[in-house]
Amino acid sequence: MIKATENNEYVELTSPTILPKASGFLWNEKMMIHMNCRGYAVAQYMQPEPGKYSYAPNLEAKTFMQPEQPYYAHHPGRFVYVKDEVSGEIFSAPYEPVRVLPDKYTFSVGKHNIVWKIESNDILIEMSLSLPKEDPMELWRVKVTNLSSMKRKLSIYPYFTVGYMSWMNQSAEYNEALQAIVCSAITPYQKYQDYDKIKTLKDKTFLLADQEPSAWEVNQEAFEGEGGITNPSAIQNELLSNGEARYEMPVAALQYRIDVEPGEEKAYRFIFGPAKTEDEIAQIRRTYFIDTNASGDDGFMLAELEYAEYIREGRGCIEIKTPDADLDNFVNHWLPRQMYYHGQTNRLTTDPQTRNYLQDNMGMSYIKPQMARNAFLTALSQQNTSGAMPDGIILHEDAELKYINQVPHTDHCVWLPICLSTYLDETNDYTLLDEVVPYADRKEVGTVFEHINRAMHWLMKDRDERGLNFINQGDWCDPMNMVGYKGKGVSGWLTIATSYAFMIWADICEHSDQLKMSKEYRLAANETNEVVNKYLWDGEWYARGITDDNVVFGISEDKEGRIFINPQGWALLSGAADELKQRKLIQAVKDQLETPYGVEKLAPSFTAMREDVGRVTQKHPGTAENGAVYNHAAAFYIYGLYAVGEKDNAYRLLRKMIPGPDSEDIIRRGQLPVFIPNYYRGAYRQIPHTAGRSSHLFNTGTVPWVYRCLIDGLFGLQGNKEGIHIRPQLPSEWQEVTVKRMFRGVELQFHIKRDASVTTTEVYVHGNYIEDGIIKDLKSDVEYKVLVKIPF
Numbered sequence: 001m002i003k004a005t006e007n008n009e010y011v012e013l014t015s016p017t018i019l020p021k022a023s024g025f026l027w028n029e030k031m032m033i034h035m036n037c038r039g040y041a042v043a044q045y046m047q048p049e050p051g052k053y054s055y056a057p058n059l060e061a062k063t064f065m066q067p068e069q070p071y072y073a074h075h076p077g078r079f080v081y082v083k084d085e086v087s088g089e090i091f092s093a094p095y096e097p098v099r100v101l102p103d104k105y106t107f108s109v110g111k112h113n114i115v116w117k118i119e120s121n122d123i124l125i126e127m128s129l130s131l132p133k134e135d136p137m138e139l140w141r142v143k144v145t146n147l148s149s150m151k152r153k154l155s156i157y158p159y160f161t162v163g164y165m166s167w168m169n170q171s172a173e174y175n176e177a178l179q180a181i182v183c184s185a186i187t188p189y190q191k192y193q194d195y196d197k198i199k200t201l202k203d204k205t206f207l208l209a210d211q212e213p214s215a216w217e218v219n220q221e222a223f224e225g226e227g228g229i230t231n232p233s234a235i236q237n238e239l240l241s242n243g244e245a246r247y248e249m250p251v252a253a254l255q256y257r258i259d260v261e262p263g264e265e266k267a268y269r270f271i272f273g274p275a276k277t278e279d280e281i282a283q284i285r286r287t288y289f290i291d292t293n294a295s296g297d298d299g300f301m302l303a304e305l306e307y308a309e310y311i312r313e314g315r316g317c318i319e320i321k322t323p324d325a326d327l328d329n330f331v332n333h334w335l336p337r338q339m340y341y342h343g344q345t346n347r348l349t350t351d352p353q354t355r356n357y358l359q360d361n362m363g364m365s366y367i368k369p370q371m372a373r374n375a376f377l378t379a380l381s382q383q384n385t386s387g388a389m390p391d392g393i394i395l396h397e398d399a400e401l402k403y404i405n406q407v408p409h410t411d412h413c414v415w416l417p418i419c420l421s422t423y424l425d426e427t428n429d430y431t432l433l434d435e436v437v438p439y440a441d442r443k444e445v446g447t448v449f450e451h452i453n454r455a456m457h458w459l460m461k462d463r464d465e466r467g468l469n470f471i472n473q474g475d476w477c478d479p480m481n482m483v484g485y486k487g488k489g490v491s492g493w494l495t496i497a498t499s500y501a502f503m504i505w506a507d508i509c510e511h512s513d514q515l516k517m518s519k520e521y522r523l524a525a526n527e528t529n530e531v532v533n534k535y536l537w538d539g540e541w542y543a544r545g546i547t548d549d550n551v552v553f554g555i556s557e558d559k560e561g562r563i564f565i566n567p568q569g570w571a572l573l574s575g576a577a578d579e580l581k582q583r584k585l586i587q588a589v590k591d592q593l594e595t596p597y598g599v600e601k602l603a604p605s606f607t608a609m610r611e612d613v614g615r616v617t618q619k620h621p622g623t624a625e626n627g628a629v630y631n632h633a634a635a636f637y638i639y640g641l642y643a644v645g646e647k648d649n650a651y652r653l654l655r656k657m658i659p660g661p662d663s664e665d666i667i668r669r670g671q672l673p674v675f676i677p678n679y680y681r682g683a684y685r686q687i688p689h690t691a692g693r694s695s696h697l698f699n700t701g702t703v704p705w706v707y708r709c710l711i712d713g714l715f716g717l718q719g720n721k722e723g724i725h726i727r728p729q730l731p732s733e734w735q736e737v738t739v740k741r742m743f744r745g746v747e748l749q750f751h752i753k754r755d756a757s758v759t760t761t762e763v764y765v766h767g768n769y770i771e772d773g774i775i776k777d778l779k780s781d782v783e784y785k786v787l788v789k790i791p792f
Contacts, residue, residue, distance in 0.1 A: 002666055008329050010108040010115070011672050013037055016095035021069070021696055022672050024109030026129065027341050028307065031136040031273075032348050034069075034698075035114050035129060037107040038095040039077045042069060045136035045274060048350055048396045053136075053205040053274035055163030067624060067679070067695040073097060073229050074161070078272070080125055080142055081157035083235055085257070090235065093118040093125040097229040109674050111337055112308040122148035132303040133310045136202075137273025137284070139300060144267075146260040153259055155214075157235055160252040160272050162205050162220075172218035172250035174242065178281050180208040181218055183250035202274035206281050207252035210269040210289050210300070215240035220251040269300055314340025317366045317426075318711060319740040323733075326661040330673055331710060338675045339363040339703045343371060347699050350399035351392040354379065354412040355476060356701055362419035363704030365426045366711070372423050377437055380416075380451045384441045387458030389413050404478050410462060411475040413455035414497045417505040420452070422708060424508065425719040427744065433512060449512065456505055459498045460524060467531040469494040471545060474614075476566065477625055482614035486548035489612075492536045493544060493566040499528035499574040511721045529576040537581065541588040542567035544602075547612040554602070561613065563592050564602045565630075569637030572644050582644055589637070590649075595684035597669065597692040598629035598656040599637055605683040622683025622690060629680040629692075631657055635705035642713025647729035654709055657702070659694070668692045676702050717741050717750065723776040726763045726788055728752050748775070748784040755789040762789040 001018060004011050013022050016038055023036040031045035044050045054076040073096075080093045092098035094107065094116040104119035113130040124145040129138060146152045162172070165185035172183035183205040187198040217223045217240040225233025234240050240255045258266055271288060275281045288299040316336030320328050343364035346352045352360070361375035379393050389412035392405030424430065433449040446454070462470050468490035473481045475491045483489040506521035536543045536552075544554025544564040554564045568585045571577040577585060593600045605627030606617035619626035634653060641650035659666045659673045666673065669680060671694035678700035684691040712718040716727035717739065724743055736753035755762075763770040764787040775786065 001663055002660075002672065004326075004329050005108070008333055010110045011334075011674050012109075013107040013672060014105060016102070016105050016107070018667060019670055019672070021071070021670050021694075022107065023696060024114045024672070024674055025341070025698055026112070026114065026131050027345055027348075028131045028136075028310070029134045029344070031131070032341075032345060033129070033131070033138060034696075035078075036071065037116075038071075039079045039093070040071045040075045040096065041078055042076065043138070044348055046348060046350070047136075047200075047202055047274075048398060050348055051201065051274070053202070054161055054272075055165055067697050068693065069696055074163075076161045076163060077159075078127075078129070078138075078140070078161075079159045080127065081155075081159055081232070081235055082120070082123060082125060082144075083155040083157070084121065084123075085153040085155055088236075089121065090231070091118075091120045093127055099230065109672055111333065112311040113304070119147065122146070123152065123154065130304045131307050133306045135273070135284075135303075137271050139288075139303060140270040140272065142268045142270070143265055144258070144260065145265045146262055149262050151259060151261055154257075155235065156256045156258065156266075156268075157240075158207070158209075158252075158254050158256075158268070158270060159223075160207050160270075162250040162252055164249060165203075165205070170245070170247060170250060172245040172248075172252075174216045174218060174244075175278065175281075178206075178208065178278065178285060179210075179212055180206050180281055180285070181216060181252040181254070182206050182278060182281065183218065183245070183252065200276070202276045204275045204277070204281070205250070205252070206271075206273065206275055206284075207254070208271040208281065208285055208289070209254060211256070213254040214257040215242055215255040217241060217243055217253040217255075218250055219243045219245040220249040223251055223253050271300075311337065311340075314344070314367055316707070317742040318715065318717070320710075320715070320737060321739075322737045323735070324655070324661075326673065327655065327658065330658050334674045335676070335703060335706060336367060338698060339707060340367050342699070342703065343367065343375075346395060350396040351394055351401050351405050353392055353405060354389050355415050357393045358412075358415040358419040359701045359704055362422045363707060365423040366704075366707055369423060369427045369429070373427075373429065373432055376416075376420060376423065376432065376448070377435060380437045380448060382440045383451055383455065385439045385444055385454070387413065387454030387456070389416070389455060390440070407474060407478075407481065408472045409474040409478070410470055410472045410491065411494050411497070413459050414494065414501045416452050416455050417501050417508060421504050421508065422704075424511075424721075428719070428721060430512060430721075433508075449514075452505065453517070456502065456521065456524075459501065463495075464488065464490055466490075466535055467495075467528065468492070468535060468546065469498055477616060479616035479619065479625055480545075480614050481616075482611060483545050483547050483553075488550070489546060489548040491545045492532070492542060492554065493564070493570060495528060495536070496532050496542065496567055496570040496574050496576055499525045499532065499576060500570055502528065503574065525574065529574060532571070532574075532576045533581075536567065539584075541585045542571050542576075549612060551612060553613060560604050560606045560608075561602050561610070561617070562604060563588060565589065565593055565599055565633050565637050566601075569633070569640035572637075572640030586641075586646065586649065594653070595629060595682065595691060596656070596665075597680045597682075597684070598631065599634045599653055600627050600682040600684065601625055601630035601633045601679075602627050603682075603685070605686055607686075622681045622687050624679060624695075627686075628682040628695070629656075630682075631676055631679060631702040632700055632705070635702050635709060638709050639705055639713065642709060642729055645729065647713075648731050650709070650713060650729070651731040654706070654714070657706065665692075669694045671696060676700065676706065678702065715739050715741075715750070715752070717743075717748075719743060720774070723774050723778055724748070726750075726770075726773045726775065726786070727761065728788060728790060730754075730790065744778060745780045746778045746782070746784065748786055750786045750788060752788040752790060754792050756792055758789045758791050760791065763787075764789075 091100035471484035471491035502525035509518035605621035
């Protein structure tokens with residue numbers, strides 16, 4: 001039912017109904033499309049703010065992907081109706097909207113394309129979706145094959161939804177010169193001042209065909225008639241009506257009447273996307289369908305090849321072979337791809353949240369470190385002289401802070417040294433600290449080192465009289481918006497995370513020969529940990545915070561929200577928890593937060609509004625931040641477990657992030673193992689029958705932290721100023737693994753295995769024992785063979 005192909009390039013699903021929300025996603029520099037197995041799509045492109053060209057109702061037009069994205073009959077989609085002109089039978093590919101169960105079905109999610117193969121009544125329909133590297137448009141191939149022993153008379157109807165474009169002005173027609181359906185609209189606006197903003201938008205949606213159709217329809221109501229979308233009246237006729245839409249709901253439907261001999265194939269190509277003018281569409285036609293190179297390849301084919309290479313550029317820096325082949329496939333192929341998507345696109349926003357921007361580029365440190373370097377400079381250029389970081393990073397001159405970035409949060413400074421440390425581990429590029437960067441609020445400049453110093457001092461000062469960090473209207477948890485809006489509430493997690501940030505920055509200061517400053521920050525970390533243990537330790541675990549009214553929450557006395565995962569994991573990282581506290585909080589997490597699908601963010605989930613905590617308590621129990629298996633927070637905890645040597649606990653929870661390997665688990669989650677979602681449903685002890693369902697949201701800060709867990713923790717191949725430090729933490733049941741690690745332009749081949757003759761980890765390079773386990777003076781012209789012996 002679900003398997004990886006032999007070359008691991010695709011993950012295949014062989015049923016359209018067993019995992020109805022199974023999906024894959026593609027992206028380029030200007031757009032993203034999330035495509036599910038049944039043909040429904042959520043697509044968005046940048047102009048420069050996010051826009052759509054295949055529309056859903058007004059509410060959805062204001063959002064991108066939603067958690068547990070709902071689909072319905074008229075949800076935006078890409079379909080092909082097929083009619084047997086002799087019998088009158090119809091079916092649709094890939095499954096919607098007709099929902100005739102095919103004789104054979106394969107949905108293949110690849111790294112650079114998505115492919116379907118549908119067999120019904122001896123007709124094979126093959127569909128594939130790819131993208132160009134930069135242009136915001138979809139590249140579609142549709143191939144029809146007659147598998148029977150007799151000639152078949154068929155009509156094929158590629159059907160691309162356009163939807164409700166605008167209440168101001170919308171229309172559609174077929175343009176014979178372009179061989180395209182062109183749907184036009186005007187983006188609604190009220191104030192005349194907004195006209196300048198909307199007049200440059202791409203308000204046309206086009207479906208461009210490489211072959212002239214037999215007929216077409218552009219009016220959705222006329223196409224569906226009385227039969228509706230599942231059995232459209234228009235395809236009961238010999239030909240579509242070649243209609244037009246005049247302030248009516250547009251659609252892009254083409255008809256190809258074909259005779260297909262036994263074994264014969266008919267192939268078609270289509271381009272679907274937004275444009276501003278018909279001249280632009282004409283240029284797209286010339287570029288992709290008409291102009292060819294010396295080999296006879298047109299732009300469509302070249303774009304597919306270029307896009308495949310673009311995706312290959314996002315290869316990770318480790319390739320593993322372990323006793324868990326499914327883990328290998330995910331880590332080698334899908335995890336770095338998801339990490340690359342985040343760094344390349346900034347989640348398709350012009351004002352990413354500061355924490356997201358920094359963590360996403362922490363991940364790019366492993367893939368494209370120069371991009372990460374530039375991102376750190378961009379972020380710091382928007383810091384105020386006080387040291388405070390903004391809630392979002394502006395990436396376009398016309399952008400402004402929107403939505404959650406207009407709500408004051410207090411955690412953004414903490415991510416600077418934490419994310420920067422990964423970049424420095426990977427590159428040893430300490431020259432970054434000497435780069436001179438301006439401040440946002442004054443004509444003043446400072447080095448990166450000075451900028452981060454100011455951020456650390458801002459964290460030291462933004463505290464109450466006890467030394468606990470203020471939360472304002474949120475920290476990492478966006479909807480925890482009412483803990484400190486009066487100016488008194490504090491975040492237990494942020495205080496702990498601040499201690500960890502001080503520790504990390506102290507290390508960086510030490511490596512930069514700033515020994516006095518390093519000592520200052522180590523002292524600050526220790527003092528912060530003392531405060532944490534004085535005010536936040538509840539006897540078995542750490543509290544989440546203290547409200548404006550001085551009520552401690554996330555403690556044993558609470559009936560709901562009794563324990564939160566974040567303070568526990570970060571207390572392992574910061575050193576706040578000594579060995580006794582470590583044992584206690586780890587046990588509390590096992591008992592109260594761990595589920596078959598991972599570790600929950602909090603428990604029990606809130607079932608009613610708690611006005612001194614905020615809107616997190618209004619979310620449905622077990623979803624999102626209210627007690628889901630929120631993988632970003634889980635990854636923090638797992639990284640903390642590796643930090644204190646809890647290798648078996650860490651790996652057990654790490655493996656739960658990936659659907660499978662057994663089909664029962666995959667079906668329960670409803671998701672293919674090609675990305676880590678931002679959450680799986682939680683409230684496992686309260687609402688067990690929904691627990692484990694995937695949110696299908698692949699925008700998540702989880703993935704760079706999972707990569708850190710693998711490199712720094714599981715395989716223990718972390719860079720430092722001297723070289724690469726080898727400290728693997730394999731789970732007890734693993735006997736050996738091999739890892740290929742690309743590091744600072746050098747390839748290292750590691751063979752890590754258990755050996756009864758050793759009591760501590762021993763590292764050998766080309767047979768030579770490395771006493772401190774650090775491989776130094778790496779040379780790019782040497783291929784390193786490293787044997788790592790670990791005790792039983």
